[in-house]
Amino acid sequence: MMHERQQMSMDVKKRSERNRIPIQEERLEIVDLSGMSLDTLPNPSLNLGTICKLDLSNNNLQSIPESLTARLLNLVALDVHSNQLQSLPNSIGCLSKLKFLNVSGNLLQSLPKTIENCRSLEELNGNFNKLSRLPDSIGFELVNLKKISVNSNKLMFLPHSTSHLTNLRVLDARLNCLSSLPEDLENLINLQVLNVSQNFQYLSTLPYSIGLLISLIELDVSYNKITTLPDSIGCLKKLQKLCVEGNPLVSPPIEVVEQGLHSVKEYMSEKMNGAHKNLPKKKSWIGKLVKYGTFNGANVPRDDREGFIMPNYRSIDGLTSPRYMGMFSPRRLFSPKTYFTR
Incomplete structure (x- = not known):
């Protein structure tokens, strides 16, 4: 057993020596411990403060020590996907330089509130977990987020603060239990891809503000319970891909949908303008x-x-x-x- 641990430490050292990155006179390390069938983490043979990327994916880890995470002060990327993690350490909030976090393929039911302190975070991958909710103030704190992937979880709603993520480019929340979306989505001025497909019987309506996403290129709302698309979708000038199959749509009718995106946008735009024309005139x-x-x-x-x-x-x-x-x-x-x- 002792020999195996010594051999493991030597492997870690060899991998890190091959992946040294010179940055401003200090040598930062890329440490790759992926696919080593680890149940626990070995004692590191190097200074944790010099690690900029740590890959612990494809192991059997059930926890990450609080003391370990707290000392990874220069960590930019952390990959722990495909383990048996039921929780993340609260000390993850110490990772002020963290930009990429991949915790997919674990058993997480929630993310620690302290993750809100990772204000440099740009990409969060929490796919294939058991997440039932995200931190309420995630949108107020993680203002640099560009991509959120939380598909294949048990989310029933997205926090209202999500609409404050003005730098967000991609939001993937398919295969959840979403029953609604935040009302003020128009604040997501840089959002290009929105996927809320396969929430099946839970998601039956979309907010009007979805048509005010000025940068939206792809919208996937397929396989839900939506009967009516908001008329405002006719305003999505940059939209290039719209997936609506698997819904009991009444408006727009199926014959319009079959004619393609241009016909759908035209139909919704005309419907929206017609609705304005038919509004009762206010008496002066x-x-x-x-x-x-x-x-x-x-x-x-x-x-x-x-x-x-x-x-x-x-x-x-x-x-x-x-x-x-x-x-x-x-x-x-x-x-x-x-x-x-x-």
Whole structure:
């Protein structure tokens, strides 16, 4: 057993010596311990503060020591995918330089709240776990995130703070249990790929703001329970790929969908414009004045017409004089039997 540990330490040393990276007079190390069937981590033979990339993937690790993570002060990339991890150490919050984190293919039910301190993080891969939620303030703290992949989990919703990730390019949340998406998605001004497919019977509606994602190129909402796409999708000028199959769509109808993306965008755009045209016109306050006969002249018909004729024109200056201002009180204006008097 002792011989195996010594041999393992020698292997680690050899791998790290082959992967030294000179950066500003200090030598940072890439340590690759992947695919070594490790149940526990060996005692490192080098200074943890010199490691910039640590690959522990494809092992049998059930935990990562808190003390180990806390000393990886120059770590930029951490890959622990395909292990048996049920949790991540809270000390992961000490990794202020961490940009890439891959924890996919484990048994994680949640991410530690301290991950919000990894403010340099650009890519988070949490695919194929048992995640039921993400940290509530993830969008307020991890402002540099460009890619979030959390597919094949048990997420029922995305935190509302997700809409604050203005640098986000890719959001992959397929194969979850999502029942809704955050309402104010329009803040994701750099989002290019959104995949919320295969949430099956859970996801039945999409927010109107999904059509305000000005940079969106790919949208996949296939295999959900969506009956109506938001009309705003007609506004997605950069959209090049739209996947909607596997939904009980009513709007747009299937014959429009079969004609391709251009037809769908055109249909939704026309529907949106038509809806605006059919909105009931708001009656102006002038109409009320006419209706109640508050303008001078008893021969003005008392109906809902918007136009009116003032028999005696007076300049605006005259109407705003102290003598006339009292005539515009609500009691006088909307009294059925009161008329302007000279």
